[in-house]
Amino acid sequence: MAEDQDKILEEVTGGEYKYGFYSDIEMEEFPKGLNEDIVRMISAKKNEPEFMLEFRLKAFRHWQTMEQPNWAHLKIPPIDFQDIIYFAVPKKKPELESMDDVDPELKATFDKLGIPLDEQKVLAGVAVDAVIDSVSVKTTFKETLAEKGIIFCSISEAVQEYPDLIKKYLGSVVPHQDNYFAALNAAVFSDGSFVYIPKGVRCPMELSTYFRINAINTGQFERTLIVADDDSYVSYLEGCTAPMRDENQLHAAIVEVIAMDRAEVKYSTVQNWYPGNKEGKGGIYNFVTKRGICKGDYSKIMWTQVETGSAITWKYPSCILQGDHSVGEFYSVAVTNNYQQADTGTKMIHLGKNTRSLIVSKGISAGKSQNSYRGLVKVSKKAENARNFSQCDSLLLGDKCGAHTFPYLETANSTAMVEHEATTSKIGEDQIFYCNQRGLNTEQAVGLIVNGYVKEVINQLPMEFAVEAQKLLEISLEGSVG
Amino acid sequence: MLVIKDLHAKIDDKEILRGINLEVKPGEVHAIMGPNGSGKSTLSSVLAGNDKFEVNEGSVTFNDKDLLDLAPEDRAREGVFLSFQYPVEIPGVSMVNFMRTAVNEHRKYRNETPYSASEFLKLMREKKSLVEIDSNLTNRSVNEGFSGGEKKKNEIFQMAMLEPKLAILDETDSGLDIDALRVVANGVNKLKSPDRATIVITHYQRLLDHIVPDFVHVLYKGRIVKSAGKELAHELEEKGYDWIKKEFED
Ligand SMILES: Nc1ncnc2c1ncn2[C@@H]1O[C@H](COP(=O)(O)OP(=O)(O)OP(=O)(O)O)[C@@H](O)[C@H]1O
Ligand SMILES: [Mg+2]
Numbered sequence: 239m240a241e242d243q244d245k246i247l248e249e250v251t252g253g254e255y256k257y258g259f260y261s262d263i264e265m266e267e268f269p270k271g272l273n274e275d276i277v278r279m280i281s282a283k284k285n286e287p288e289f290m291l292e293f294r295l296k297a298f299r300h301w302q303t304m305e306q307p308n309w310a311h312l313k314i315p316p317i318d319f320q321d322i323i324y325f326a327v328p329k330k331k332p333e334l335e336s337m338d339d340v341d342p343e344l345k346a347t348f349d350k351l352g353i354p355l356d357e358q359k360v361l362a363g364v365a366v367d368a369v370i371d372s373v374s375v376k377t378t379f380k381e382t383l384a385e386k387g388i389i390f391c392s393i394s395e396a397v398q399e400y401p402d403l404i405k406k407y408l409g410s411v412v413p414h415q416d417n418y419f420a421a422l423n424a425a426v427f428s429d430g431s432f433v434y435i436p437k438g439v440r441c442p443m444e445l446s447t448y449f450r451i452n453a454i455n456t457g458q459f460e461r462t463l464i465v466a467d468d469d470s471y472v473s474y475l476e477g478c479t480a481p482m483r484d485e486n487q488l489h490a491a492i493v494e495v496i497a498m499d500r501a502e503v504k505y506s507t508v509q510n511w512y513p514g515n516k517e518g519k520g521g522i523y524n525f526v527t528k529r530g531i532c533k534g535d536y537s538k539i540m541w542t543q544v545e546t547g548s549a550i551t552w553k554y555p556s557c558i559l560q561g562d563h564s565v566g567e568f569y570s571v572a573v574t575n576n577y578q579q580a581d582t583g584t585k586m587i588h589l590g591k592n593t594r595s596l597i598v599s600k601g602i603s604a605g606k607s608q609n610s611y612r613g614l615v616k617v618s619k620k621a622e623n624a625r626n627f628s629q630c631d632s633l634l635l636g637d638k639c640g641a642h643t644f645p646y647l648e649t650a651n652s653t654a655m656v657e658h659e660a661t662t663s664k665i666g667e668d669q670i671f672y673c674n675q676r677g678l679n680t681e682q683a684v685g686l687i688v689n690g691y692v693k694e695v696i697n698q699l700p701m702e703f704a705v706e707a708q709k710l711l712e713i714s715l716e717g718s719v720g
Numbered sequence: 721m722l723v724i725k726d727l728h729a730k731i732d733d734k735e736i737l738r739g740i741n742l743e744v745k746p747g748e749v750h751a752i753m754g755p756n757g758s759g760k761s762t763l764s765s766v767l768a769g770n771d772k773f774e775v776n777e778g779s780v781t782f783n784d785k786d787l788l789d790l791a792p793e794d795r796a797r798e799g800v801f802l803s804f805q806y807p808v809e810i811p812g813v814s815m816v817n818f819m820r821t822a823v824n825e826h827r828k829y830r831n832e833t834p835y836s837a838s839e840f841l842k843l844m845r846e847k848k849s850l851v852e853i854d855s856n857l858t859n860r861s862v863n864e865g866f867s868g869g870e871k872k873k874n875e876i877f878q879m880a881m882l883e884p885k886l887a888i889l890d891e892t893d894s895g896l897d898i899d900a901l902r903v904v905a906n907g908v909n910k911l912k913s914p915d916r917a918t919i920v921i922t923h924y925q926r927l928l929d930h931i932v933p934d935f936v937h938v939l940y941k942g943r944i945v946k947s948a949g950k951e952l953a954h955e956l957e958e959k960g961y962d963w964i965k966k967e968f969e970d
Pocket of ligand 1: 731736754755756757758759760761762763772805
């Protein structure tokens with residue numbers, strides 16, 4: 239046991255030094271800005287096979303012909319794409335000597351979330367030798383997965399080890415032509431995760447356990463690819479429930495999910511990036527393209543998201559329901575406070591027969607924030623007996639915030655049944671007073687009421703994630719009422 | 721225990737309480753009656769600290785503390801409980817979670833350690849049988865979809881859980897069937913003790929058959945215009961309010 243630990247320690251510390259050295263050189267060699275040479279350099283640095291370079295270059299050339307989109311409900315300051323360093327070797331965060339140097343507000347949030355001290359250090363950028371717990375978890379984890387033939391590794395590793403799978407699936411759900419940020423990501427993506435579940439295998443654990451730590455340095459152009467083969471099942475948890483201070487302003491990630499016959503994929507996200515301060519300064523712009531395809535018959539993809547962070551969020555996890563009898567579900571909680579802006583929703587594209595989709599969206603707006611739901615339900619000509627039900631609720635805290643709902647519906651088949659329900663409510667003063675009268679202060683009351691309001695969505699999250707998500711909601715709404 | 725002196729309160733410049741005087745001692749039961757719109761619910765809201773109403777004159781002390789100076793949650797923690805005339809629904813919030821938070825906030829306020837989950841559930845079972853409340857009500861969200869009578873029973877259950885020093889029951893009897901009325905009254909009576917007091921707001925004698933008051937007050941146009949023993953309630957039941965209104969207007 240002790241030996242094992244020593245080995246792990248050595249591996250990690252050894253690895254870290256190498257990494258640090260490597261990244262220093264990287265920083266010198268990569269100038270700001272984006273051109274074809276930079277794309278080639280990224281590919282070369284990662285030692286990628288020819289097909290990957292082609293993949294990137296095609297995307298880059300296409301990106302050059304595109305214009306940054308202009309969205310009606312978001313106020314986006316112009317982004318200077320030549321002022322960004324691509325190849326996201328982690329920009330070195332300021333290393334702090336000890337926990338005493340960490341911003342007390344951040345520390346308090348960590349404590350409220352109950353994050354173990356070692357993880358707190360990593361998240362806050364305090365120098366650590368090794369996070370033994372998470373490393374050993376990671377090791378046993380990998381062994382269990384390997385026994386079942388499950389592949390779970392970084393995209394870079396997958397490009398080297400499983401080029402056939404990558405060639406076949408990367409960009410098959412979100413092609414680079416899809417949108418401006420998808421093209422950019424395809425050209426310069428740094429890293430991300432790859433998951434492959436073989437036929438008939440149920441992944442025995444949530445793919446996340448050590449992810450909180452691991453995901454930190456994947457950079458601003460992240461790429462995730464999940465392939466679930468026939469009759470398989472996987473539940474994947476993305477993200478970091480701790481508030482990360484990140485120097486990168488722009489995040490443009492892509493997630494692709496593929497479900498074959500009777501396969502089921504659950505994808506859960508709790509996103510809590512830095513939203514900027516109370517005056518709306520700083521904060522992350524989060525432009526993500528997430529899309530899944532139910533390729534096989536009777537397959538199912540479920541997106542669950544709890545969004546509390548970022549200054550600007552723009553994301554629409556979507557499902558293409560291609561297989562007959564396939565099912566797409568979308569559960570979302572989006573919280574905005576202070577000056578945050580969120581424009582999220584989903585797209586359900588019904589192509590196969592007897593396909594079903596369900597949308598449950600809960601928006602919560604506080605402060606001076608703007609919260610928009612935008613959802614598209616599209617039923618193609620061949621999609622006989624398609625069914626959709628959408629429930630979009632908005633909760634307002636205070637009267638300076640806004641909630642907007644934009645449901646779009648396109649049906650080309652008369653057998654489709656599509657239902658949409660929407661409500662907007664204000665958190666009731668009489669509800670708060672009722673709680674006050676039972677001995678709860680106003681902050682507790684708001685936390686309780688809000689958590690009740692989002693219960694339907696939170697219930698879809700794996701247990702421990704759900705608990706953290708609830709705490710997060712309370713923290714992100716602190717001081718927004720009363 | 722509770723001393724109300726010359727209490728005036730208004731909403732949107734409309735004065736609703738116009739000089740209330742009342743003293744409640746430990747162990748006593750006071751009934752407050754009066755025509756619709758006379759200010760009974762307003763008085764209970766003001767005592768509980770609802771900031772919809774503005775107190776523009778007068779004072780209220782509760783166990784020697786200035787009650788009007790305390791936040792509503794602190795009044796609750798000091799032992800003031802209000803059974804609402806119209807309890808609100810809080811969708812998605814389970815009764816168990818709600819009550820556990822409430823009970824533990826009270827305990828923290830008294831510097832007691834919060835109850836663990838199992839201690840709490842034990843307490844809840846005890847109190848449930850005390851007030852004979854249906855088990856599946858407490859498994860649901862707070863008041864959500866409860867019938868009128870169920871909401872009132874749920875208020876009494878919460879009172880039993882929190883063991884207040886002063887309970888104000890605002891028309892807890894309205895909407896109850898005959899059996900439920902007895903159950904609620906029994907619940908209140910079982911919780912009676914020499915150091916606790918109750919203010920019962922009601923329109924009907926039938927509740928006062930079960931919860932026997934030491935004093936009966938008539939509230940009319942924001943003032944207590946008549947106070948007497950329990951026989952006053954009988955008289956009101958028989959004669960209505962006209963004679964009092966006349967007497968008062970003369
Ligand atoms: N939020 C409010 N805005 C305006 N007027 C109010 C408000 N709340 C109460 N009032 C008025 O104050 C007066 C007293 O109301 P209150 O509810 O205290 O009466 P009550 O004695 O409890 O009547 P009831 O027996 O019908 O319950 C009424 O005229 C009522 O219309
Ligand atoms: Mg009333």
